[in-house]
Amino acid sequence: DGKKLKITSADGKYSMELFGRIQIDASIADQDDLQNGHDIGAGVELRRTRFGLKGKLGGDFKYKIEAGFDAPSDTVDLEEAYISYVGWKPAALTVGKFKMPYSLEEQTSSRFISFLERGNNNVFAPGKNLGGGVSFGGDNYGVNVAYMFAGDLVDGSDNGSNEDNGIVARATVAPMLDKKGGSLLHLGLSGYYLSDQDGTARFRQRPGIHNADRLVDTGTIANVDDTWSINPEVAFVAGPFSAQAEYSWTQVGRTAGNSDIDLHGGYVYLSYFLTGESRASAYKAGSGKFDRLKTEGAWEILARVSYLDLEDNGITNADRGEQTDYTLGLNHYFNPNVRAIVNYVYADVDHPTGATQDEEAHSLGARLAVDF
Amino acid sequence: DGKKLKITSADGKYSMELFGRIQIDASIADQDDLQNGHDIGAGVELRRTRFGLKGKLGGDFKYKIEAGFDAPSDTVDLEEAYISYVGWKPAALTVGKFKMPYSLEEQTSSRFISFLERGNNNVFAPGKNLGGGVSFGGDNYGVNVAYMFAGDLVDGSDNGSNEDNGIVARATVAPMLDKKGGSLLHLGLSGYYLSDQDGTARFRQRPGIHNADRLVDTGTIANVDDTWSINPEVAFVAGPFSAQAEYSWTQVGRTAGNSDIDLHGGYVYLSYFLTGESRASAYKAGSGKFDRLKTEGAWEILARVSYLDLEDNGITNADRGEQTDYTLGLNHYFNPNVRAIVNYVYADVDHPTGATQDEEAHSLGARLAVDF
Amino acid sequence: DGKKLKITSADGKYSMELFGRIQIDASIADQDDLQNGHDIGAGVELRRTRFGLKGKLGGDFKYKIEAGFDAPSDTVDLEEAYISYVGWKPAALTVGKFKMPYSLEEQTSSRFISFLERGNNNVFAPGKNLGGGVSFGGDNYGVNVAYMFAGDLVDGSDNGSNEDNGIVARATVAPMLDKKGGSLLHLGLSGYYLSDQDGTARFRQRPGIHNADRLVDTGTIANVDDTWSINPEVAFVAGPFSAQAEYSWTQVGRTAGNSDIDLHGGYVYLSYFLTGESRASAYKAGSGKFDRLKTEGAWEILARVSYLDLEDNGITNADRGEQTDYTLGLNHYFNPNVRAIVNYVYADVDHPTGATQDEEAHSLGARLAVDF
Structure with a gap:
């Protein structure tokens, strides 16, 4: 369409295209009620700067390479690099x-x-x-099963060594879907079983603003055997209105003599397009997710409650506890590729007796984002 | 124009293009009169290897991502990543x-x-x-004001944390400008006020050859409050002849009980195109700078005196002092994208009594550079 | 041809194109007979993920930039960055x-x-x-001479400082060559003389599988003066059958009072295309190497013996010794850009008396590779 550097061979079997994104964040916070040296403060950061190449080779093979500079790092990571075989449709x-x-x-x-x-x-x-992995999907469902060979389960970050191996899977269905009419009911279930190779795990979370410190933190959990998790999800769209919710239960199984650890959390949010657009139009049923909203000048208001419980018997870290974030959001879509986001977040953190004192913080964050 | 990977949508509102540069340097030196372990020696380096993506999104937004491998590092840095709004012309x-x-x-x-x-x-x-920041400019002037959120003032390098915050601004005017006729008088003034967040600053400089050690160096200046600087500039072009000069005065303000530190330096250079080209044709008035000279086979001869005073009361580093570099240059433009540079530099360094002994060095450096 | 992002100016003097590769490896091994803590084990890795830009500027200049994320590193290296002048054909x-x-x-x-x-x-x-360097070649020969300014001779890896300087050269001839008819006799000779700048050298090698530890290792050789090497090579192709062999003799010259060290190794392999393709069609005479095989659905079977002797008087490292690898291979070419490789490797390692005990290992490795 002349909008991006993409070329396709005459027979459609070969293609190559460039893509990328830049996300710039700024935030301020009232952090008088933070404890234990926690800091949110004011900050500006290049939240994500990424670019890559993808394409098709001979009709049945696809590839993608994406490199990224994500805050706070000024160095580059390999975000994704994979090869897909799509010759057995609808499976990939x-x-x-x-x-x-x-x-x-x-x-x-x-x-x-x-x-x-x-x-x-x-x-x-x-x-x-x-x-x-193998994935397949149709007009109203999607299934995706992967065997993971690497990645330590610490904030979902990959440490590059073969730490956690196991199955990760997700299935979704859209019993109601009318993308043009603006209606959607999406149901999904995902989960994993990961065998832990280095015997440790850690979970910690920021209060809805990336520039903030993590206010709840399990610390390093030792004597870990395996981790399993289950995550049901639902999304409902009726014209400009939509609601979405997920909840995760994760159990860290430990070696004999150590108690297993149960952690959980989730969110529910509401969204309304003042300008009438519908999120149903951006839904991709085959992969069960939301994609680009093709609009110019849209305004969206949002509200979210997000909860996380990172305490259980056997966790002794001072920052263990529960974090509840209340977020109000306003999004403006300048065009399909440029978006501004403003979020006000009130974070309410309960640490148990004997741990860090309870905390509260008010933050205001904004992002200007382009992708291409 | 078919010369580079650039695509523009039919309506001109979207575009995407790739760009890059490679600069390869080689140098030799007579360093018998260097002191304090300073080294220039012979060397070859990939001075700059950079590439990136830029484009337009929806007419009013532009973006740029540039990554670079600069000597001596073999790792990559994010050179630039920004989003511009150009919907309120002429402002960006x-x-x-x-x-x-x-x-x-x-x-x-x-x-x-x-x-x-x-x-x-x-x-x-x-x-x-x-x-x-905001910038705007016209046919014979340019104004650019930015608020800087990050970057420690150590050799102008960015250390990635929010160290120095403040205003940086520049205004230029071209009271005489005839790009085709080859005449230009450019006047400009820039400066900054930066509030120092970590209490330290450091300035040091090489003698005109990147492979060389820095011969003058303030060392780390402690108890720093803020830094301000002012830099007037002038360029004059008459046909193949041009002259250009700048001078910077920088004051490092310090906390009570420590004396402020005054540093300064500048250069003046003359250029003459043996083949008749004029630098006026490469001038961009709206941003007050020189751009690509579109020529094939041009030869340019140059001479420069460049001075720097990095000593003042309160600086105790052994390498404090004054450095004067005398440079003779010869440039050849193979075509608008390929250039060779040869520089002979005589560096004369005066360290004060009690510091490093005075130094002298003769260097010969060359570069082959392409950009696209 | 519409297959990749490449653009060429109307006059053919300027061009720019993107390229890249992804290679994903998996391997398992029987390592009961490994010693000294050596490990092959099971593993999955992104063997090579690279991308870059190359092009022509004004007809006579070419450039290439390639960046790569190679296993086991998740960080990026500058693989290549060079400028070529091709105005004096056939020399570059x-x-x-x-x-x-x-x-x-x-x-x-x-x-x-x-x-x-x-x-x-x-x-x-x-x-x-x-x-x-300078290279030139014709329809049946190629010559390439380079002066190397940098790079420490440790596994051929570049440490970024100017360690080993010297001449590296290679000449090849194809006395028999019929690319369409599928016949080739290739003869070549290469070698180098490198003056060692840091006084050390080290050579070590894996048993044909990248995920494996190095089983033979000279350790760091001290008191090194210079290194020279000579490497004759031969390749013969008759229709779907081909054979190829090389042998390297390398001498590490040492300072007075230390004995010189002689190391050597080589391989011979046989290849047969079950589907009838000929490697002669992928031969590039001017640079004396094999390039892309343009085929869809080809199957190739292979066998190789590969030998290395990393022991000599003066080497005391426990892992010094001789490694012989016996490899059976099966390659499938899905199309000219997508290939799968399966290798079974039996490694037989003889360490001398007083060093590590002798070792044996059986490995099975596979790769899925795309390039574009």
């Missing part, structure tokens, strides 16, 4: 480094999520890791 | 990581500067940093 | 970081080599380094 076989199939919001690209940061349960997502 | 609003508006030579890309390295006053330039 | 002058002209298999891109890993003598290849 994928090997390499790619996003593990867990959680609706995790599957939705950071280019298209509704708030500055994903809900608190995203702490349980395995993220992008080495693996192999 | 920019946020992200970009070059702060200070000094004519700093604003002129390393693809188009006249010598291997910029003049000695470039040590005071804040460089590329996180910030937000 | 090149400066920058490029692959030093040594060994047929080293010159053949990892996209086109016949096994997962190159033969054991590849340990002596200087690899990609800063330098300047």
Whole structure:
């Protein structure tokens, strides 16, 4: 369409295109009621700067390479690098480094999520890791199963060594879907079983603003055997109105003599387009996620409650506890590729007796984001 | 024009293009009169290897991502990543990581500067940093004001944390400008006020050859409150002849009980195109800088004196002192995208009594550079 | 041809194109007979993820920039960055970081080599380094001479400082060549003389699988003066059958009072295309190497013996010794850009008395590779 550097061979079997994104964040906070040296403060950061190449080779093979400079780092990471075989439609076989199939919001690209940061349960997502998988989907369903070979389950970050191996899977269905008419009911279930190779795990979360410190933190959990998680999800769209919710239960299984640890969290949010657009139009049923909203000048208002419980018997870290974030959001879509986000977040953190004192913070964050 | 990977949508509102540069340097030196372990020696380096993506999104937004491998590092840095809003012409609003508006030579890309390295006053330039700014310009003037959020003022390098915050601004005017006729008088003034967040600053400079050690160095200055700088600039072009000069005065303000520190430096250079081209044709008035000279086979001869004073009361580092570089240059433009530079530099360094002994060095450096 | 992002100006003098590769490896091993803590084990890795830009500027100049994320690192390296002058045909002058002209298999891109890993003598290849060189070739010969400015001779890896300087050269001839008819006799000779700047050298090698530990290792050799190497090579193709062999002799010259060290190794392999293709069609005479095989659905079977002797008087490291790898290979070419490789490797390692005990291992490795 002349909008981006993409070329396709005459027979349609070969193609190559460039893509990227820039997300710039700014935030301020009232942090008088933070404890234990926690800091949110004012800050500006290049939240994500990424670019890459993808294409088709001979009709049946696809590839993608994406490199990224994400805050606070000024160095580059290999976000994704994978090869897919799509010759057995509707199935696709994928090997390499790619996003593990867990959680609706995790599957939705950071280019298209509704708030500055994903809900608190995203702490349980395995993220992008080495693996192999099969996915298939149709007009109203999607299934994605992967075997993950690498990645330590610490904030979903990948440490590059083969730490956690196991199955990650997700299935979604849209019993009601009318993209033009603006209606959608999406139901999904994902989960994983990961065998832990280095015997440790850690979960910690920021209060809805990336520039903030993590206010709840399990610390390093030792004697870990395996981790399993289950995450049901639902999204409902009726014209300009939509609602979305997820909840994750994660159990860290430990070696004999150590008690297992149960952690959980989730979110529910409401969105309304003042300008009448419908999120149903951006839904992709085959992969069960939201994609680009093709609009110019849209205004969207949002509200979210996001909860996380990172305390259980056997966790002794001072920052263990429960974090509840209340977020009000306002999004403006300048055009399909440029978006501004403003979020006000009130974070309410309860640490148990004997741990860090309870905390509260008010933050205001904004993002200007382009993708291409 | 078929020369580079660029695509523009039919309505002209969207575009995307790739760009890059490679600069390869070689140098030798007579360093018998260097002191304090200083080394220039012989060397070859990939001075700059950079590439990136830029484009337009919906007419009113522009973006740029540039990554670079610069010597001596074999790792990559994010050179620039910003988003601009150009919907309120002639103003452009920019946020992200970009070059702060200070000094004519700093604003002129390393693809188009006249010598291997910029003049000695470039040590005071804040460089590329996180910030937000507004710029506007016309047929014979340009104004650029930015608020810088990050970047420690150590050789103008960015350390990635929010160290120095403040205003950087530059205004230029061209009272005489005839690009085709080959005449230009350019006047400009830039400066900054930066509030120092970590209490330290450091300035040091190489003698006109990147492979060389820094011969003058303030060392780390402690108890720093703020830094301000002012930099007037002038360029004059009459046909194939041109002259250019800048001078910077920088004051490092310190906390009570510590004396403020005054540093300064500048350069003046003359250029003559044996083949008749005029630098006026490469001038961009709206941003007050020099751009690509569109020529094939041009030969340019140059001479420069560049001075820097990095000593004052309160600086105790052994390498404090004054450095004067005398440079003779010869440039050949194979075509608009390929250029060779040869510089002979005589560096004369005066360290005060009690510091390093005085130093002298003769260097010969060459560069082959392509950009696309 | 519409298959990749490449653009050429109307006059053919300017061009720009994108390229890249992804190689994903998996391996398992029986390592009961390994010693000294050596490990092969099971593993999955992104063997190579690279992309870059190349082009022509004004007819007579070419450039290339390639960045790569290679296992096990998740960080990026500058693989190549060079500028070539091709105005004096058939000669090309090149400066920058490029692959030093040594060994047929080293010159053949990892996209086109016949096994997962190159033969054991590849340990002596200087690899990609800063330098300047001249190359020329014709319909049945190629000559390439380079002066290398940088790169320490440790596994051919470049440590970024100017460690080993010297001459690297290679000449090849194809006395018999019929690319369409499928016949080729290729003869070549390469070698180098490198003056060692840091006084140390080290050579070590894996048993044909990248995920494996190095089983033979000279350890760091001290008191090194210089290194010279010579590497004759031969390849013969008759229709679907081909044979290829190389052998390297490398001498590490040492300072007075230390004995020189002689190391050597090589390989011979046989290949047969069950589907009838001929490797002669992929031969590039002017640079004396194999390039892309343009085929769809080809099956190739292979067998290789690869030997390396990393022991001599003066080497005391426990892992010194001889490694012989016996490899059976099966390659499938899905199309010219997508290839799968399966290798079974039996490694037989003899360490001398007093060093590590003798070792044996059986490995099975596979790769899915795309390039574009």
